[in-house]
Amino acid sequence: MKASVFVSYELGEKIRKTRKQRRITQEDLALSLDLSPSLISKIERGAYQVARDNFEVVCEFLGLDVEVLLENNQVEMDNQVDIRLLLKTIEHDIHLVGTTEVWAELNTINLDKNNHLLGEYYYLQGLIYEAKQSWGKAQEFYEKAIRFADQFQTSNDTNIKSISYYVLGRLFGKQGKLKQALTFIKLGEESFIEGVERSYLKYSLLLSKAIYLEKLNQNEEAFRITEELKNKPFITASTEAKTNLVQLHATLLNKFGLYDQSIQIAEEGVILARLDKLYDRTFELWTTKGESYRKKRSFANAKHCLKTALKLKEKIQYLPLAVSTYTQLGLLYLELTDIQKSQKSLVQAVELGKETKDNLRLMSALIALGNCYLQQQKLTKAQCQYEMALSIAQTHSYTQHEWDILMKLAVTCKQDNPDLYGKYVEQFHQLSLKLWIGGEKSMTFHQNYRIPIHLEAEPPDV
Template identity: 35%
Template sequence: MKKYRLDRIELGKLIRETRKAKKLRQQDLEDNIVSQVVISNIETGKTDVSEQKIIYLFNKLGLKEEDMSRFYIDEEKINQEEVNEEIELRLESIETMIDLADPDQGIVELRSFPLPPGSPYIVVVHFLRGKCYFFKRNLKKAQKHFFEAIRCINDKHTDMISTNLKSLCYYYLSRVEYLQNNLHQALEYCKKGINTFIIDGKRKYTKHLLLLGKSIYFQKLNRLEDAQTVLNEISHNALPSEKTGSIPYEIESKEVVLNFVELQATIWAKGGMHTQAINHARKGIALARVDKAYDRCCELWTTLGSVYSEKGNLNLAEICFLTALKLKDKIKKEYLLAYAYTQLGDLYSKRNEFSSSGEYFLKAVKISKKINDAYQETEALMGLGNCYVKQGMHDQAVQCLHKALELARQHDFMKQKNQLLLMLGHYLRNMGNSDYQRYALDFFFSNADAFFEGGEQPMLYGPTKQHAADPPDG
């Protein structure tokens, strides 16, 4: 037989509201059964008043007895809610530890986490296991758990769709592909995440993560107009009264805001909007400094330096790059160092300071290779090859540029591939090497069909190398 518990707090609110609606004081209802103190205790939901007295006051106010029934709650339901609250709190505790302290300990705790059979919280457990392995860079296991969480939602626990964990799993799957340099697949997962996002659900920040990821992947694929469109959507949704391009301070995550600022500055710089890019980056630096966001601060200083370098203000650019590198002992993401080293290498190459230039490019190549960042490694090898070209170091130049071309082909970096084919063809022709014809034909066949079938013109040259920001953690 079911047991029921009286929800004294909600019932007390109704009694108080009814009394006030009738313009009665507590003293007006006082008699030999309920005193003013008892009435006050009933209205505030105190537990030391008998149900008989509550029912008596309820009737005295002229309320209908059938209205009383809705304040009785199934004990079993209450107990289950209490169990669920404990499960949710413990899982939140584990997620905090995974994100801020130790993913290894998170794996240990999740393995022994007690879940009742058929519990919908298995979705959260798989998601958190995926995060653990993602942070440990065991991408295969991470991918497995994210897919399992999605499968559980689709097949067994459709009520968990409101948690937005399905969308968040797609976000992390996009990052798994991003780390493996599969940009097109990363973009597809972001789109899936956005399509499955529940506006009124939990983890509302997920939408901004997905949009930022989508913009970053567009940028990496040199689809700058598409990247800017997505940034405009983020800004418009966060601050509908502000003009596009403003810093969306109302986004809950400061990390997302800083990521937005860096990406917007980069895209503006690529579009030649240097003044706007500089102002935006400097605002972001101030935010990152105040919040002690070391990684984003390093990234923004490097982005600012790249804009100054593009403008020809090499002294100001050098200040920015060296400032970024002063934070190297504080940052966690090594790709930021590769980015800064590549930019410094490019700057010193422009000054014909080839010894320093080569040194920084080599550092960038080493780090990029270590962390499997093919995009940045390609950029660094292109810069190093160009540095060797300027010094007349023919064999080293061809070797570097050819390595960069292999990476660009492997990962479908079309802009870099086209630039490298032209660089190698032009350089070898000037050297009198007939191999230049092979690169010229490769360039022709890579672009001719798309061009004459109505596709976009081949992307050959553009602004100085610009970095694509790393998506934030969720």
Template identity: 30%
Template sequence: MTAYLDREKLGEWIRRERKKKDLRQGDLADSFLSQSAISHIESGKVHVSKEKIEYLLEKLGLDKSELDHFLIPDERLEEESLYEELKLKLVAAETIVDLVDPEEGLNCLRSITLPQNHLFQANMEYVKGKAFRIKKKWDKAYDHFFQSIHLVHATPGLKESNIESACFHELSFIEYSQNHFHRAVEFAEEALSTFQMNGERQYYYDLIRISQVIYLEKVNRIGEAQKILDEMARGKNHFPSLFLSTGKEASLNAYEMQTRFLQRGKQYPQAIDLALQGLELARIDKMYDRSFELLTTLGSIYIEMNKLHLAECCFKTALSLKHKIKRGYLLAYVYNELGKLYDKQEERDRAEKEFQQALKYSRKNNDLYREVDALLGLGEVFFHQGKYDQAVGVLNDALTLAKLHSLNEKVNRILLLMGQCLVKMGDPKFQDIAMDFFYVNMKSIEGGETMRGPFKRHAAGDPPTG
């Protein structure tokens, strides 16, 4: 039976024990354990390493064995967490295989350790097959695709994944590439016959059908090919994308926007599911910018869920596409999110480096919204490091930009953080900041300010054009 730490209950107990000893958080802070880390431990809402928790117990004169009282056995929780992590790693590997480099994707797959007889084994063999198919190593690709098909048959419940159908489609492509047109037709028929109409990877249906047309034309079965085209034209495939559009760019733009709206409403499972759907479509159509953007948004969702290792996986996968993207402002987006990730992990130097990168790319691309984000992030990093003068400096720059373009939500955050810095410094200008904060919010309540200004707010990519 596995167990996990109930961090919220543990934090409540530590807070009570600290107060019994009449100690403040600051009394226990030192170079290894910051005051913010102690606050995170007591709230239980942000992951702090077990080593730091044990160190805090030691400083409070408490036995480390007390942690055992807060361990809750839960095999299901561990299984769900492992499933989510493995699924994301396989999505990342397939993205790299398709959009970056098949060998690099294979290296990612080699780093994934699957439990024996895990249902993702078939998926892993399928992705390996794709990598070798792209490398034109036909025999190895064949082996992996047939091994995947075998695993689908041996694993209950995998039919709906449509991995079997996908493998047959990939095999038909291999035969076609070697001018074995009749074999290509046979594998395409297998792909269609094994396709589950209500299963996953629905995009394969159209790929299979149009491939059939190409193969049939090569073997001079023109009538059958024409019949398939006629059926497709009449819309008999019944597989429209969630956001049907004549333009792929517009469709993926809709996925990104809807994902963000779900994220703002804290509907995280729905947001993740939609982001993964959009990412799948972007990968298929080699839409590098949209893949980059959706991966970054997915990572930002995982940060909010405190699943920081999954967030880092998303950002690293996005950055593997860095040299393929055209929209430079997207780099400011991912570096800002990386800065937030490292700041949350209390890796301040790394966080500062990422925010500086975000600042560089936001200014290069005249993205004022991301520039304010980067400056605010730097201010928070400096604040956590006790560098209050530096924090106030960058926050002043952020405040100027945010006020100029009526970014009231940003203005509030900046003023609050500046106020905290000035209080720490004992600076009397704190009163001016407090009054500024009051007037900004009073105007907002009265409806006296609106969002206006000539800035480019790249919240979800440029709107699609014809």
């Protein structure tokens, strides 16, 4: 068995600096020694076990004393945590421990501007700012990570560029900027590299792409991706990502009117989420089952599912999920003609939507509350809810939702305000032409002028 050497981060960095001082590229060094450029890259990144004879020829070519290097390497390994390992543990702690101690630990790391780990460093800074909901600063550091990856191709071995695009997509998705979110996810797909670190990212990118497509009502393409992911079990994914896929699949089946299939899929997801105590996913899946039962007019079952979801409200981390649950409960009571309970639940949904600033869910809650007032012939109150929903739809370019809302607004003012009625009809007409020319299928999800409430999955953590 050949002898090997563990190259620490510091030793790899010394070899890299020496090579650059001698103005030798990785490719030229590899060619001179009959080694692969990828091997040179791995040696310079450090935290890598390499055959001793390969290590020795590299050092000798660069004029470095092998024995002195190895002696210093051992001292470093005995007394210092490898920086690459430290960065990985910081990423772990951001997700599972918290950001306060992590921030102090990250600030102890000093990397020069040419260090190949700087992209990882910027990415982690972005994660911390995102956790603190400092969206602007998070975006700044994610973009720095991408620029660094473009400048230093060795960063591609970690898929840092791809994951930075992924979290940028998630960041814009949280702000309701769905088209921009989808653009970043597609860029993440394009820059993803097979066979290197973060292989799980491929699944998350595809899943997130489907999630944003569904939110933008591009349902057929979203469904195609969910089917593709279902048929590729070999792709690495977390349990949360898998249950996220189940949630999305069930939501799409509801949109297509396949309620029994949606219920079956959601039941499988509930079991998976419950076993791993994924409260957010369990909460969301029970809500989706409630929606399915409501749409198939099995009202007792629908109410039971929604009440089961609300038992978990205090345990979920992402509170906007409850906006959809209260909205579904309000729609259920509306169909049962229990107007008082319907209005109470929908007001709760709207208030929580405003509090949590989840624009898409808030818009759906406002539309549902408008429907409740419309059913009571309280046209002014209905119009007020629809106008707030319209403002959200126009601000965030939710064009197909805007189409729905304009239709409802026209109904509220047809009798009492013909001028305003004409204004909304003209806007509706212009938007219809725009959607038609753009090829968007704006009329595929309307039934009897009812506005559907879509339950959206959230992209998983990575």
